[in-house]
Amino acid sequence: MTKNRHQTPQSAYIHIPFCEHRCAYCNFTLIANRQDLVPAFLEAIDRELQTLGQAMPIQTLFLGGGTPTYLSESELNQLFDSLDRWLPRQPHHETSVEANPNDISPAKLQLLTNRQVNRLSLGIQSFDNTKLRALDRSHTSDQCFASVQLTREWLDNVAVDLIFAAPGETQSTWQRDLETAVKLGVQHLSTYGLTFERGTRFWSDLQKQRIHRSEEDAELSMYRAAIATLTSAGFEHYEVSNFAMPGHRCRHNEVYWQGKTYFAFGPGAARFVDGQRETNHRSTTTYLKRMQQGSSPTAESETLADEDYARERLVFGLRRLEGIQFEDFHRDTGYSLESIGGAALRRYLQSGWLEISQDTIRLTRQGLFISDALWPDLLVAENANECAT
């Protein structure tokens, strides 16, 4: 009945924890400027891949980070040798690599495309020098333009990330960023409102009031501007923060949102295999040590009960703007949408944050803007008391 989450994964994520520099807003699993650890890391990844026991043909592969393109050409080749052996790509696969604008060169693009990479995701963040500096990025506006243009010459599936609500950012800076991305002809765009995370320099700057959060209304209008500009340019707004030209959605990310299974390798990487969510240890050095000792890299693990899985499926599925088909939900989880959503779902429908048309439930525009406030009640069962009323 609930086969979805027990299917053999058709997807894999590889985490490359290296960057030349940690940006002030970033709390990802990475270590900056530790070239010396790369050989050990490549060995560790290979060891972790060996735990598969046999080659697992896959549909989507995603190399994220960190900055995968931080690796040298020979290192990248070594990595792809391991990947080709353990995670051979099936026909019509999607193989994505995240890249920094200042790492892009014809030689690297040549190598990546030779190794079956068919989608590149560029961490542009902005095309504006002042904003790039405010965000503590190590590349310039010129490098952004050049990298997109160069990548377009090699690949017809180019994605870029853009951050909005950076410290001091104005509406017009953001509008220019959006229009530039459209003009450059990228196929995919992810837009993120800047968040302040514990453990980053921005977090302490915020506490000390050296920088300030954007006003809620300003952030909202930037988000609205993204939706308006990109959809009118022909992009589909297919997930809360993701836009794609038709046929260019990120298939790998769709796996996450649709509750399908996936492998993951590398420090801090999270996998979902056989109904179990596991996260590797976040510390790169611990990860390396564990792989050298032959012990498990897993730091956290959670086996999902049927109902938990259904709740996840509901929440992460609703982040896709197409919504969830009742029938699909029942097929994947064994539960009816109504029984899982309960009173909260009814309340949200009534308030106009969710809507049902035909056989699908989805976020309304109003619901989209405040969607994070909806998830807690859908994700955690309401207590018995509330159910009774």
Added chain:
Amino acid sequence: MTHAACKHIRNFSIVAHIDHGKSTLADRLLEATGTITQREMKEQILDDMELERERGITIKARTVAMRYRRGKDEFELNLIDTPGHVDFHYEVSRALTCCEGALLLADAFQGVEAQTVANGYAAMEHDLTIIPVINKIDLSHARVDEVIEEMEQSLAIDPDEVVKVSAKTGIGAKELLDAIVDRVPPPTGDPDAELQAMVFDSHYDKFRGTIMYVRVMNGTVNKGDKVRLMRAGTNHDCIELGQFRPLRTPCEKLYAGQVGYLICNIKSIDDVHIGDTVCLAKSADLVKPLPGYKAPKRMVYCGLFPSDGQDFEELRDALGKLSINDPSFEFEPESSEALGFGFRCGFLGLLHMEIVQQRLEQESDVDLVQTAPNVTYEIVTNNGETLEIHRPQEVPDSGQIQEFRQPIVRVNLVQPTEYIGAVMKLCQDRRGTLVRTEYLSSTRAMLTYELPLAEVIYDLHDKLKSATRGYGTMDYEVIGYRPGDLVRMDILVNGKRVDALSIICNRHDADRRGRAVCKKLKSEIDRHMFEVAVQAAIGSRIIARETVPAMRKNVTAKCYGGDISRKKKLWAKQKEGKKRMKSIGQVDIPQKAFMAVLDTGEEK
């Protein structure tokens, strides 16, 4: 007439303002009499409860019997320690009833303070022989002569009678012991008469049951006697009796004039009332109860609710356990639309309330929501009935109220003269009536005001301290109920009245307080997915309004494979946090918002 057996007994207590060195002086007396050696001396042995240690005050009265040898005479000196705070006024008065003398202690630098005066008066009202004592004379900035003058001015103390000591170094301890022996009269009372013993305190021991602290007024009580608690009308076997030296030391009998303890296998403290009389069961008909018993009067009430409704029973157990050792605190179940099931708790005063709460927090794991404290009001209805109002929700419609009364206190405020103006303004702003101004010396004065208790308990002490740079002290005593122009102010959240947020206040303050409370609540309530209106109302008239605007944007961008577990945890935590808030309609109100009604709207 003093019976021969009593000639060598002296019963006394020490009264003082907080921090004037009462406990340290008691320690020195214990040492000087050899009751306890220096090695055994834990600092301030009489304040043995941790909480008292923390706050530096004595809450429960302690008692200790000392042997003092002078020449060939041996004296039994019974020190009956008294609680140092106004909330425990009744306990103080019961303890003083058991003494013939009192050491009136003043700090050689701080001088006469509000509680020095109040406690001095209390001792005089009980006809005790007063031995004025000035402590800390070894301080370099001691101003002994001025303090003697202040004592003379405020309490008519004879300057020649003042004993000068340093409790820290022990200077004057011997002289003080001699003064006690020479000046405090031995107790009267007849060891051969029928037994009458005053219960002036009690505590609960989990192995021995209730331990009663008694002063035998007449007669003799022997181990094995069947005794009766006259108020409760219950009989008990006296299985152990003795004195505190300072640990419990059993003996065979206690006779008239002596102070000690009785253990009678009493498992419930409810039978033991402070101020009750113990007599022998067989002669109960022949004996009258000693005068002066009063049921403890709770002046301050607040609601305590478990923030998780599941913890109701746990909270009940915790409150029950506390009340075993503190019968002056009462609680009864109440239910609030906003907060669910909890307890209405009555306290002797605000300090008492704080102490009980701190103990609850220390001794149980229950997470509490406390509603703003209020005093006990009286309402005379149109049909002549007098209602005691312990919570604002009980106030009937204004049409049914003939008279709305509130407790009035007489407050003594002692401060350096330069702050008189500031203190008078403070009291006048709170609708105080000046009774008198007394100059204690050329630099210090005492103001006496009559003020509504409600105006005193919230923050008068803090305000006094800041208005006088910490030099002002105050003490108050309830003098009765008087009619006031009082109203009940309600708070509405999205049109729904939140019962736990109602307050009673003076009609003329209602607008200001209403605005302040609404503003405070606005800042405490998170943005919701819809607009939230916070209003203050008297009856059906809205007097203030604030609006919490609706949430406009709340959407996280990234949510990929690695984010799923993290986000799930975050949202589950948010949900948990929401559960701990109280939902009114669909509005989640954080717990600390329930104290928002204390915001008076005064300029800070």
